[in-house]
Amino acid sequence: MTLTTRTPVRVCVVGLGRMGRTHLQALRSLGPAVRVVSVADVDESAVARAVEGSDVRGGTDALGLLGHDDVDAVVVASPDPTHAQLVEACLERGLRVLCEKPLTTSVADSEALVEREASLGRRLVQVGFMRRYDPAFADVAHTVLDGRVGAPAVVRTVHRNPVHAYAFEPSTLTCNSASHDVDLLRWVTGDDVAEVSCTTAPGADERFAAVLLRARTASGVLASTELVYGPACGYDVGMEVVGRDGIAATPASATDGDWTDRFDEAHFRQARAWVRSVAQGRPDPDGATALDGLAVSRVLEAAERSRREGGSVVPVAG
Secondary structure (H helix, E strand, O other): OOOOOOOEEEEEEEEHHHHHHHHHHHHHHHHHHHEEEEEEEEOHHHHHHHHHHOEEEEEEEHHHHHHOOOEEEEEOOOOOHHHHHHHHHHHHHEEEEEOOOOOOOOOOHHHHHHHHHHHHHOOOEEEEEEHHHHHHHHHHHHHOEEEEEOOEEEEEEEHHHEOOOOOHHHHHHHHHHHHHHHHHHHHHOOOOEEEEEEEEOOEEEEOOOEEEEEEEEEEOOOEEEHHHHOOOOEEEEEEEEEOOOOOOOOOOOOOOHHHHHHOOOHHHHHHHHHHHHHHOOOOOOOOOOOHHHHHHHHHHHHHHHHHHHHOOOOOOOO
């Protein structure tokens, strides 16, 4: 379904890897409401493929492309360590930005972005936790938030990955993959994580790793996340919330594909909602904020510390 706006929202897409191409496809599916005016990637061949047969501006200098006057908003889908500098550049230019998760790779960088955004007096940053837009996850979340299962007591999520061309490491599961699960926990409970622990199953190597993350929110909700990659796994994600009056859960969703296949609809819905919010000049109420990104960064940093050192860790607040 296309989107109607008074004038096209002019977007620059930074990063043309798997996630960047997914965002590009979602934006272009929205019709005349969106005009992708520029794309950037360090890989010149990826840029050439993305702009072929079009008038889209392309290049390897992302910061330079952001300086053009015809850019209204930016999608940051480049490698995680580049997020902080690129989002900062967007804030300096007053551009709305949809940044892939995680917001940054450190609590300090996330705090700096939150402070910079606050100094501008308006919300410009949305973090790409696209599961909020997936019909299955959104249905569970709204069932809980509407009070139909009573006060949540336990939240359980599963995040399993097949072995890909590149190998995960246990730290990848904790510091990257788990970001979605932590955001879901905070979203469905409306609460911050007060304590987290994380354990790696023995025998982790390039073909298999399993991590169990446990958490407790400030109000006492208990949570667990199973994070796995291995040859026996399909791509399988899910969430179950046990409330005092009922249970809400996503249906089984294991697939031989990967996250982009599983979440095509979520990426489309996220793009549609984000572009509408840019056109209207106000943030999407369902979107994850920079503060949400910071909160997740704090939990992931604490979880990785627990995984390496043992014991439970309290996320350090600012």
